[in-house]
Amino acid sequence: MQFPTRLYLVPTPIGNLQDITLRALSVLKEVDTILAEDTRTSSKLLKHYQINNTLESFHSFNEHKKLIGLMERLKNGETMALISDAGTPSISDPGFLLVRSCHENQIPVECLPGPTALIPALVNSALPSDRFVFEGFLPPKKGRKTRLEEIKQESKTIILYESPHRLLKTLEQLSEVLGGERKASVSRELTKLHQETINGTLSELIDYYKKNTLKGELVIVIAGK
Numbered sequence: 001m002q003f004p005t006r007l008y009l010v011p012t013p014i015g016n017l018q019d020i021t022l023r024a025l026s027v028l029k030e031v032d033t034i035l036a037e038d039t040r041t042s043s044k045l046l047k048h049y050q051i052n053n054t055l056e057s058f059h060s061f062n063e064h065k066k067l068i069g070l071m072e073r074l075k076n077g078e079t080m081a082l083i084s085d086a087g088t089p090s091i092s093d094p095g096f097l098l099v100r101s102c103h104e105n106q107i108p109v110e111c112l113p114g115p116t117a118l119i120p121a122l123v124n125s126a127l128p129s130d131r132f133v134f135e136g137f138l139p140p141k142k143g144r145k146t147r148l149e150e151i152k153q154e155s156k157t158i159i160l161y162e163s164p165h166r167l168l169k170t171l172e173q174l175s176e177v178l179g180g181e182r183k184a185s186v187s188r189e190l191t192k193l194h195q196e197t198i199n200g201t202l203s204e205l206i207d208y209y210k211k212n213t214l215k216g217e218l219v220i221v222i223a224g225k
């Protein structure tokens with residue numbers, strides 16, 4: 001099957017290798033080149049699905065440098081797929097610059113629907129899912145306080161990505177700014193063997209994570225004001 005010239009953004013599993021669509025697999029098989037955030041991580045996924053296709057690195061340290069060359073190749077009819085280490089490219093991962101550049105150069109882009117960590121975390125949280133904001137990672141230092149103050153004013157459910165070593169500090173800061181009684185949720189290791197979701201107030205979550213494991217990838221979901 002011949003795929004039309006374009007850039008495909010292909011979501012890949014966030015843990016469980018079975019979470020990939022049939023169409024994602026066929027796009028990854030058929031495109032001329034797969035751009036991958038980490039070729040070693042992605043080659044394991046491709047090997048699992050017996051896909052032998054060309055992998056080329058595309059990550060936050062080389063994306064600016066590679067843009068012009070990639071645009072030329074796409075204009076010349078090469079078809080490409082972009083994948084990140086996990087989940088949907090461009091969601092707290094490289095992708096946005098490439099998509100914008102394709103748009104500016106009239107190159108069609110198609111993002112396939114598929115895995116991303118924020119949606120299962122939101123639904124697991126039991127907090128209102130009709131209106132929500134995705135804040136990605138909080139800035140580690142500069143701008144962090146301002147962002148926390150903005151979150152304080154937010155009436156929609158708020159979703160944050162966070163690393164395990166910062167979880168407690170972030171929950172404590174959220175509790176200081178929003179109050180310990182604010183409802184929240186932490187979803188850890190989604191789709192993996194030891195996945196868990198803990199729902200409670202910010203104070204309850206702080207108590208829990210002082211006593212329990214702080215390993216694995218996680219998403220914080222917070223009730224709006």
Ligand code: SAM
Pocket residue numbers: 014015084086087088089090091092093115116117118160161162163187188189190191192217218219
């Ligand atoms: N592009 C990815 C997506 O669509 O979700 C996000 C990539 S970002 C670099 C990595 C962050 O996503 C982690 O720090 C964590 O907050 C979240 N994440 C990824 N996989 C996860 C999982 N299995 N369970 C919980 N959170 C996860």
